[in-house]
Amino acid sequence: MTARSPLATALQSAVLLLFFGIIVFPIAWMMLTAFKLPRDVYQLGLGFSPTVQNFGIVFEAPWNIGLRIVNSMVVAFFTLAIAIPAAILSAYSFSRFEFTFKRGLFFLMLATQFIPAVVIILPFYLMFRDLGLLDTRTGLVIVNLAIVTPFAVWMLKGYFDAVPIECDEAALIDGASRLAIITRVIVPMALPGVIVASVFCFILTWNEFIFALILTRDKAVTLQVGLVSFRTERGDLWELMAAAGVFITVPAFIAAVAIQNHFDTGLTGGAIK
Amino acid sequence: MPDRIMRYLLLMPALVIVLGTTLWPLGSAIATSFRNWRLKRSPVPQSWVGLDNYAFAFEEPEFWNALQVTVVFVTLDVMIAVAVSLGLALLLRRAGVLQSLTRAVLILPFAMSPALIGVSFRFMFNGEYGVLAKGIGWFVPPLADVIWLASPGYAMAALVLSDVWHWFPYLTLIFLGGLAAVPVETEEAALIDGATPWQITRLVVLPQIKGVIAVALLLKTIFALKMFDSVQTLTGSGPGITTQTLAHYVYTIGFVHYDMGHASALAIVLTAILVGIGIVYTRLVIPPKAVAR
Numbered sequence: 226m227t228a229r230s231p232l233a234t235a236l237q238s239a240v241l242l243l244f245f246g247i248i249v250f251p252i253a254w255m256m257l258t259a260f261k262l263p264r265d266v267y268q269l270g271l272g273f274s275p276t277v278q279n280f281g282i283v284f285e286a287p288w289n290i291g292l293r294i295v296n297s298m299v300v301a302f303f304t305l306a307i308a309i310p311a312a313i314l315s316a317y318s319f320s321r322f323e324f325t326f327k328r329g330l331f332f333l334m335l336a337t338q339f340i341p342a343v344v345i346i347l348p349f350y351l352m353f354r355d356l357g358l359l360d361t362r363t364g365l366v367i368v369n370l371a372i373v374t375p376f377a378v379w380m381l382k383g384y385f386d387a388v389p390i391e392c393d394e395a396a397l398i399d400g401a402s403r404l405a406i407i408t409r410v411i412v413p414m415a416l417p418g419v420i421v422a423s424v425f426c427f428i429l430t431w432n433e434f435i436f437a438l439i440l441t442r443d444k445a446v447t448l449q450v451g452l453v454s455f456r457t458e459r460g461d462l463w464e465l466m467a468a469a470g471v472f473i474t475v476p477a478f479i480a481a482v483a484i485q486n487h488f489d490t491g492l493t494g495g496a497i498k
Numbered sequence: 499m500p501d502r503i504m505r506y507l508l509l510m511p512a513l514v515i516v517l518g519t520t521l522w523p524l525g526s527a528i529a530t531s532f533r534n535w536r537l538k539r540s541p542v543p544q545s546w547v548g549l550d551n552y553a554f555a556f557e558e559p560e561f562w563n564a565l566q567v568t569v570v571f572v573t574l575d576v577m578i579a580v581a582v583s584l585g586l587a588l589l590l591r592r593a594g595v596l597q598s599l600t601r602a603v604l605i606l607p608f609a610m611s612p613a614l615i616g617v618s619f620r621f622m623f624n625g626e627y628g629v630l631a632k633g634i635g636w637f638v639p640p641l642a643d644v645i646w647l648a649s650p651g652y653a654m655a656a657l658v659l660s661d662v663w664h665w666f667p668y669l670t671l672i673f674l675g676g677l678a679a680v681p682v683e684t685e686e687a688a689l690i691d692g693a694t695p696w697q698i699t700r701l702v703v704l705p706q707i708k709g710v711i712a713v714a715l716l717l718k719t720i721f722a723l724k725m726f727d728s729v730q731t732l733t734g735s736g737p738g739i740t741t742q743t744l745a746h747y748v749y750t751i752g753f754v755h756y757d758m759g760h761a762s763a764l765a766i767v768l769t770a771i772l773v774g775i776g777i778v779y780t781r782l783v784i785p786p787k788a789v790a791r
Binding site for chain 1: 499501504505506508509510511512513515516519520521522523524526527530586589590596597599600602603604605606607608609610611612613614615617618619620621622626627629630632663667720723724726727730731745748749752753758761762765766768769772773776
């Protein structure tokens, strides 16, 4: 590239530093707040005496964040346990076979993402009310499948397409069934992709808010909706909110960083290639 | 089992899930949108009222307010987020310490939950002790006395800023992926021909990632149109209803007023807008080949 003037380079560095700060600052500020005493929350300096008491308080009544963590984890686990295997089978079929309406069906799967969550939740709310599934983790798993499954199919098809069809043919000659090919050939060969898709779907489910807001009241409240409860008559309990925020953020960050190098192909991979 | 049957059998589980969890609710909401059904008065749907719910929806000033808020939000949000991330992606192409440092944190905001982002920004934009409100006031003195979340225009600005913060690093990752596929030779050739860096970016690099830009625009537009989480946790659609998006309006009618017929009609209108934009986009911007694959 061109030789660049020192001024341009310095300017570029300044801009990059600014962006780095913009990205990191809100996260850092929330994390810091989680370690503050209530009296330090309202001061902007860094000279406060750190405490871990907030992380204890949020586990006590009425916050019961332990239950919220369990709810969020159970919902995420069962959503993935259903969506990922189903998506693997279906993505394989889309990747390897020709059939009538193939394009139409694949497009339909993606097109469902145009349907806003408020539309999906209206009928489910009414149905769960009749079935007694309001405020249950089962109900949350069912509606979460709506947002996770199409993404999983889309992403997985892209990764399966990258596995040479000769692998299937070799296994077929050896007498393997399609199911055996999927579980013993395709999934192992496309494992990084399967992991990326799973992590992506985990983050979607873990961070899901509107379904849980509408469907849960007490027993099945997730971490995300639990955040709302820190807004009390005494005002906002920011330090407790921040402590809950740490519990929300850390698992998602760990998952995201683990697949960072593949993440950019997440939402758009299937469409660009 | 022969492949002839197997291919459909494999398809079934995911297809049943997707149809059952998205298309069934859509159909059910369409049916409800033609009925009178206030949940507080009756546990079961009442009379069929034809298009009354739609007619009523279009008469309500709150609907037009929500539509206007949504259009303003989507326009600002999409333009700023895409422009900023495209600029940052171009800066991050070169190797360097600052570049790798910034790349390393790009994933974090996207992994953060929108509800938590809303809460955090509400804290930081607090008029009395919010660190962002104070910080902005320090850099731009005229803004020092603004009570962000209590003034309509500034509340919208805070909403846009929080969503841009959520999305621009992820969009940057998408653009970096697109830029990685641009052959260096095309830029070198332009350089030899005497093009300036700005000309190279505008005439050589950007045209080659047109497809990626189109996908990013569509993606961001769709998610912006569905905006709910941070509206609920950051501004609470206030002050008044000056930051109430369509999605939040549907939620309010459905789950605060429990008017299922009215809410369903509004939800269908919102879906129609999303699908309409989706169709126009896919026809106009994205090459048919890329979509069909």
